[in-house]
Amino acid sequence: MPKDKFLWGGASAANQVEGAYKEGGRGLSNIDLLPFGEDRIAIAQGRKHYTEVPDDVFYPSHEAIDFYHHYKEDIALLAELGMTAYRFSISWSRIYPTGLETDPNEEGLQFYDSMIDELLKYNIEPIVTICHFDVPKGLMDECNSWKSRQMIDQYDKYATTLFKRFKGKVKYWITFNEINMILHKPFTGAGITINKDENREEVIYTAAHYEMVASALATKRLREIDSDAQIGCMLAAGDYYPYSSDPEDVRAAQVANQENFFFLDIQSRGEYPRWALNKFEKLGIQIDITEEDRSILRDNTVDFVSFSYYSSRTSKENTEGVDTNTGNAAGGVVNPYLERSEWGWMIDPTGLRIVMNTIWDRYQKPLFLVENGLGARDVVEEDGSIHDDYRIDYLKKHIDVIETTIKEDGIPLLGYTMWSAIDLVSSSGGQMSKRYGLIYVDRDDNGEGTNHRIKKDSYYWFKEMVEKSSVAL
Numbered sequence: 001m002p003k004d005k006f007l008w009g010g011a012s013a014a015n016q017v018e019g020a021y022k023e024g025g026r027g028l029s030n031i032d033l034l035p036f037g038e039d040r041i042a043i044a045q046g047r048k049h050y051t052e053v054p055d056d057v058f059y060p061s062h063e064a065i066d067f068y069h070h071y072k073e074d075i076a077l078l079a080e081l082g083m084t085a086y087r088f089s090i091s092w093s094r095i096y097p098t099g100l101e102t103d104p105n106e107e108g109l110q111f112y113d114s115m116i117d118e119l120l121k122y123n124i125e126p127i128v129t130i131c132h133f134d135v136p137k138g139l140m141d142e143c144n145s146w147k148s149r150q151m152i153d154q155y156d157k158y159a160t161t162l163f164k165r166f167k168g169k170v171k172y173w174i175t176f177n178e179i180n181m182i183l184h185k186p187f188t189g190a191g192i193t194i195n196k197d198e199n200r201e202e203v204i205y206t207a208a209h210y211e212m213v214a215s216a217l218a219t220k221r222l223r224e225i226d227s228d229a230q231i232g233c234m235l236a237a238g239d240y241y242p243y244s245s246d247p248e249d250v251r252a253a254q255v256a257n258q259e260n261f262f263f264l265d266i267q268s269r270g271e272y273p274r275w276a277l278n279k280f281e282k283l284g285i286q287i288d289i290t291e292e293d294r295s296i297l298r299d300n301t302v303d304f305v306s307f308s309y310y311s312s313r314t315s316k317e318n319t320e321g322v323d324t325n326t327g328n329a330a331g332g333v334v335n336p337y338l339e340r341s342e343w344g345w346m347i348d349p350t351g352l353r354i355v356m357n358t359i360w361d362r363y364q365k366p367l368f369l370v371e372n373g374l375g376a377r378d379v380v381e382e383d384g385s386i387h388d389d390y391r392i393d394y395l396k397k398h399i400d401v402i403e404t405t406i407k408e409d410g411i412p413l414l415g416y417t418m419w420s421a422i423d424l425v426s427s428s429g430g431q432m433s434k435r436y437g438l439i440y441v442d443r444d445d446n447g448e449g450t451n452h453r454i455k456k457d458s459y460y461w462f463k464e465m466v467e468k469s470s471v472a473l
């Protein structure tokens with residue numbers, strides 16, 4: 001594939017950028033119910049029930065960075081950066097406000113029509129995530145979200161609407177962002193709260209099964225509606241390393257990797273891994289898998305495997321006395337060989353080469369790195385400049401590894417969409433101060449600010465990197 005086909009871009013999620021949560025006929029989603037502050041994590045993990053949006057609580061997604069009203073200005077900045085791709089998600093509750101409507105909300109579809117046209121005007125390829133964590137609240141009220149099989153039909157209706165509307169304009173679709181997030185944060189990942197009398201694993205793996213059937217069905221629909229487009233799964237990736245060569249640690253890492261790749265195994269190979277079926281049986285967990293589900297999964301595997309990579313993880317059988325505060329939902333223990341970000345995330349560029357090889361060896365499907373970046377605090381100098389050399393350093397090291405992995409290991413990578421072109425609301429903490437962008441947004445953790453956009457040093461660095469890059473498959 002020639003150099004100009006490699007996609008260089010940025011990534012985002014509707015609930016972290018759009019805001020305008022009640023405009024254009026949009027309904028509430030699970031993420032709109034995640035407050036800023038101490039309850040956020042317990043609600044995200046499905047351990048505490050959400051409340052209905054009281055006036056005195058701050059909900060970061062409600063306004064986010066107001067991309068809904070700034071998208072033309074923002075896309076012009078991406079074009080100036082030389083980006084050839086932009087990954088974003090569609091807000092389900094903009095298209096089906098409660099999820100239950102028979103007909104879609106035309107105003108919601110028009111918003112994405114205009115946005116996609118704006119991207120295409122600059123020859124920026126839209127990479128669309130159908131569901132980046134958000135579920136309409138109406139579906140949570142009606143059927144407890146992905147706890148119910150009804151969700152397969154609801155997602156089918158939603159995805160089919162998108163495929164028909166954006167046929168010919170969108171060539172890359174991703175069914176669920178970081179589908180494995182459901183293991184760690186079932187409310188964030190799938191709108192699920194787990195009741196005290198429920199078996200947590202049974203609830204989560206049942207919901208994951210429905211999501212994977214919905215994903216396979218969407219793959220089938222896309223092939224019927226727009227056979228030129230491609231569709232992929234998406235995983236929060238990063239290999240689990242053994243903490244030591246103690247076989248118990250090696251085995252702990254192996255199990256953690258199997259659990260993480262569980263989703264890709266099914267979405268890419270079309271079958272449940274044997275260890276998982278045996279585990280469900282041993283634990284007495286009943287998963288509602290029908291013969292029809294099995295054939296849908298088997299016949300509709302993905303075209304490409306997309307993944308986010310922020311860091312590797314490390315497993316230890318006995319964690320007593322070892323630092324487990326990795327700051328990341330994926331867990332594990334602190335790896336003493338690695339540096340950490342201010343939020344405790346391990347920084348491991350070599351781990352990117354390792355995980356790309358792991359995924360390629362397992363599935364032999366094209367890869368797409370759709371998230372990678374550094375969350376850090378930025379300082380605006382008196383002259384308005386922002387010297388984020390730490391972000392440049394992080395991105396450079398990872399992009400160097402990508403180039404080596406493509407050239408030396410021969411792994412096909414469709415593109416790289418870094419997280420995130422523009423500062424946005426952090427998913428885990430809801431902060432603005434944990435910034436990922438090449439473009440700064442004047443807005444603080446409490447939602448105060450002008451929303452003015454400023455180019456950081458990393459913006460200029462990235463632009464030059466794209467111009468000079470020799471990445472080719």
Ligand code: BG6
Nearest residue numbers: 013177178375425426427428429
């Ligand atoms: C990924 C998500 O988990 O990591 C994004 O797909 C998220 O939505 C990103 O923003 C970074 O995580 P955080 O919690 O620092 O925003």
